[in-house]
Amino acid sequence: xxxxxxxxxxxxxxxxxxxxxxxxxxxxxxxxxxxxxxxxxxxxxxxxxxxxxxxxxxxxxxxxxxxxxxxxxxxxxxxxxxxxxxxxxxxxxxxxxxxxxxxxxxxxxxxxxxxxxxxxxxxxxxxxxxxxxxxxxxxxxxxxxxxxxxxxxxxxxxxxxxxxxxxxxxxxxxxxxxxxxxxxxxxxxxxxxxxxxxxxxxxxxxxxxxxxxxxxxxxxxxxxxxxxxxxxxxxxxxxxxxxxxxxxxxxxxxxxxxxxxxxxxxxxxxxxxxxxxxxxxxxxxxxxxxxxxxxxxxxxxxxxxxxxxxxxxxxxxxxxxxxxxxxxxxxxxxxxxxxxxxxxxxxxxxxxxxxxxxxxxxxxxxxxxxxxxxxxxxxxxxxxxxxxxxxxxxxxxxxxxxxxxxxxxxxxxxxxxxxxxxxxxxxxxxxxxxxxxxxxxxxxxxxxxxxxxxxxxxxxxxxxxxxxxxxxxxxxxxxxxxxxxxxxxxxxxxxxxxxxxxxxxxxxxxxxxxxxxxxxxxxxxxxxxxxxxxxxxxxxxxxxxxxxxxxxxxxxxxxxxxxxxxxxxxxxxxxxxxxxxxxxxxxxxxxxxxxxxxxxxxxxxxxxxxxxxx
RNA sequence: GCCCCUGUGGAGCAGUCAGGAGUGCUCAUCUCCCUGUCAAGGAGAAGGCCGCCAGUUCAAAUCUGGUCAGGGGCGCCA
Numbered sequence: 001x002x003x004x005x006x007x008x009x010x011x012x013x014x015x016x017x018x019x020x021x022x023x024x025x026x027x028x029x030x031x032x033x034x035x036x037x038x039x040x041x042x043x044x045x046x047x048x049x050x051x052x053x054x055x056x057x058x059x060x061x062x063x064x065x066x067x068x069x070x071x072x073x074x075x076x077x078x079x080x081x082x083x084x085x086x087x088x089x090x091x092x093x094x095x096x097x098x099x100x101x102x103x104x105x106x107x108x109x110x111x112x113x114x115x116x117x118x119x120x121x122x123x124x125x126x127x128x129x130x131x132x133x134x135x136x137x138x139x140x141x142x143x144x145x146x147x148x149x150x151x152x153x154x155x156x157x158x159x160x161x162x163x164x165x166x167x168x169x170x171x172x173x174x175x176x177x178x179x180x181x182x183x184x185x186x187x188x189x190x191x192x193x194x195x196x197x198x199x200x201x202x203x204x205x206x207x208x209x210x211x212x213x214x215x216x217x218x219x220x221x222x223x224x225x226x227x228x229x230x231x232x233x234x235x236x237x238x239x240x241x242x243x244x245x246x247x248x249x250x251x252x253x254x255x256x257x258x259x260x261x262x263x264x265x266x267x268x269x270x271x272x273x274x275x276x277x278x279x280x281x282x283x284x285x286x287x288x289x290x291x292x293x294x295x296x297x298x299x300x301x302x303x304x305x306x307x308x309x310x311x312x313x314x315x316x317x318x319x320x321x322x323x324x325x326x327x328x329x330x331x332x333x334x335x336x337x338x339x340x341x342x343x344x345x346x347x348x349x350x351x352x353x354x355x356x357x358x359x360x361x362x363x364x365x366x367x368x369x370x371x372x373x374x375x376x377x378x379x380x381x382x383x384x385x386x387x388x389x390x391x392x393x394x395x396x397x398x399x400x401x402x403x404x405x406x407x408x409x410x411x412x413x414x415x416x417x418x419x420x421x422x423x424x425x426x427x428x429x430x431x432x433x434x435x436x437x438x439x440x441x442x443x444x445x446x447x448x449x450x451x452x453x454x455x456x457x458x459x460x461x462x463x464x465x466x467x468x469x470x471x472x473x474x475x476x477x478x479x480x481x482x483x484x485x486x487x488x489x490x491x492x493x494x495x496x497x498x499x500x501x502x503x504x505x506x507x508x509x510x511x512x513x514x515x516x517x518x519x520x521x522x523x524x525x526x527x528x529x530x531x532x533x534x535x536x537x538x539x540x541x542x543x544x545x546x547x548x549x550x551x552x553x554x555x556x557x558x559x560x561x562x563x564x565x566x567x568x569x570x571x572x573x574x575x576x577x578x579x580x581x582x583x584x585x586x587x588x589x590x591x592x593x594x595x596x597x598x599x600x601x602x603x604x605x606x607x608x609x610x611x612x613x614x
Numbered sequence: 615g616c617c618c619c620u621g622u623g624g625a626g627c628a629g630u631c632a633g634g635a636g637u638g639c640u641c642a643u644c645u646c647c648c649u650g651u652c653a654a655g656g657a658g659a660a661g662g663c664c665g666c667c668a669g670u671u672c673a674a675a676u677c678u679g680g681u682c683a684g685g686g687g688c689g690c691c692a
Contacts, residue, residue, distance in 0.1 A: 223691040
């Protein structure tokens with residue numbers, strides 16, 4: 001070893017110990033006669049003192065040190081002189097008097113400072129990700145990720161699960177997200193797909209009698225990115241045989257509790273159970289943030305016999321009139337209210353009615369149309385008091401009302417500081433919920449058919465099987481989601497293992513036997529050989545870690561993530577390949593115009609291309 | 615595909631609404647001073663196609679259009 005200790009591990013009781021340390025120059029404070037270096041390694045910072053009275057040679061070398069030089073020093077740990085102790089760092093009681101120094105490697109001036117203070121442009125961080133990852137926050141995030149994954153493995157190992165790897169090069173799935181394709185050199189014209197999830201393989205493993213399977217596995221979906229979505233992401237994939245819904249929920253909930261206990265030292269409360277319909281009614285979404293109130297209020301009763309046109313026509317069409325109450329914001333300026341109306345419209349609403357509750361009555365463009373009963377009913381139903389703001393969306397489409405109000409609820413909670421600060425040690429901060437009783441189908445008006453909300457192998461709740469042929473909207477699935485503080489963390493279901501039931505479901509979906517064979521033939525074949533009842537779940541690792549670490553973006557917990565256009569500023573991926581490579585794969589590019597544009601691109605990409613060449 | 619925000623020395627910002635010489639702040643870099651600092655301090659210096667292209671104008675960082683890049687969202691994500 002080139003070192004005897006780690007910088008950040010030294011404490012007062014090391015005083016008098018000779019040590020050899022390796023690390024990076026974090027900061028340099030040159031006083032002319034004495035030089036201080038904060039030396040940084042994976043464990044933390046420690047102050048090194050260079051003094052010509054200790055070693056003239058080392059002092060002279062230290063004068064040439066700059067930020068991020070990688071150095072080794074040998075010297076003695078000593079208590080700091082009284083009055084110079086630094087309470088801000090764990091090693092602040094001591095310092096190391098440097099006797100010898102070796103510059104292991106020099107560093108160019110870094111493109112940005114490696115400390116917590118600078119809020120650096122993310123593009124730059126990603127281009128120099130290896131420097132970005134030197135920062136304390138990133139180190140902590142990656143370490144937390146490791147501890148979480150490790151705790152998950154420990155849990156499933158102790159519960160008799162077997163981790164099995166499944167192929168990365170597999171067959172394109174007929175439905176779901178867009179696949180990433182890989183040309184098959186040995187099969188001209190054919191392609192592998194990277195897995196969107198190991199869904200079908202884990203079901204096959206149940207047919208194989210594995211009984212309890214898990215895998216921490218990379219998955220790929222070629223869809224547009226979001227704060228919580230990357231094109232390649234990591235899932236905890238779980239499947240169990242001979243279980244019902246309740247067994248998967250119980251096991252998964254215990255896993256999360258165990259991980260939170262081990263990693264964050266907090267004892268989670270039992271997860272709330274929220275039926276899908278109730279979640280939509282109360283929060284306008286199937287992934288509600290339960291850390292604050294502002295629940296939606298149905299005003300259908302209040303305006304049941306209204307003459308206000310917009311409400312009347314919506315209610316007559318079977319639509320919804322619902323409200324959101326923003327406490328203490330009745331005095332919002334007209335300009336801000338107009339901005340809210342615009343937001344609502346951009347989300348698909350025809351309009352947004354705002355009502356300020358003042359001591360003199362209601363302040364609203366619609367107030368003059370309200371009857372006295374309606375004003376009283378509105379206040380009673382919403383519970384709004386003087387100073388509050390009521391926002392109402394009315395639409396024939398229930399989903400638009402819920403989408404708009406659900407979105408406004410989140411934005412207003414963030415804007416008005418209703419979202420609690422990150423406080424991992426507080427059990428109350430972690431609002432886990434099971435979302436259950438999802439409808440099996442959703443209506444696809446464009447294609448004039450019923451589509452599965454989950455996937456076509458999802459089990460059907462027995463009591464609703466009879467509606468498969470008569471009223472698909474009433475069929476409830478044996479599927480479930482976990483949500484945490486407004487994020488969907490996991491999704492799963494009990495699968496259909498009975499051939500007759502699977503046929504009925506395919507019929508309801510309008511998929512005939514030829515299509516079944518073409519799309520799912522190998523799974524249906526497997527299910528001819530005694531498939532066990534089984535089910536599972538798949539939590540997203542990136543999201544779990546981001547929430548646990550208090551990050552609002554999963555890029556912060558992924559070592560080398562991609563930008564919103566799915567490119568990597570560090571490697572320059574994706575990039576064109578040579579004609580020779582294409583020839584070998586029997587491919588020809590038709591993106592002529594695209595590549596011309598590529599070559600005339602401006603500064604950012606040019607600099608990036610520069611970094612690609614050696 | 616659509617909507618919104620952002621782009622100013624190496625980094626982070628202000629300036630843009632209301633056009634008038636690249637003006638300012640913090641940090642970094644370079645030189646000098648300094649033996650107890652800790653995001654050290656002091657003095658000085660260097661460093662800019664104001665993302666890019668076009669338009670309006672006597673005059674554009676500022677106004678207009680387009681475009682590229684980064685971020686947030688809608689659609690999409692069984």
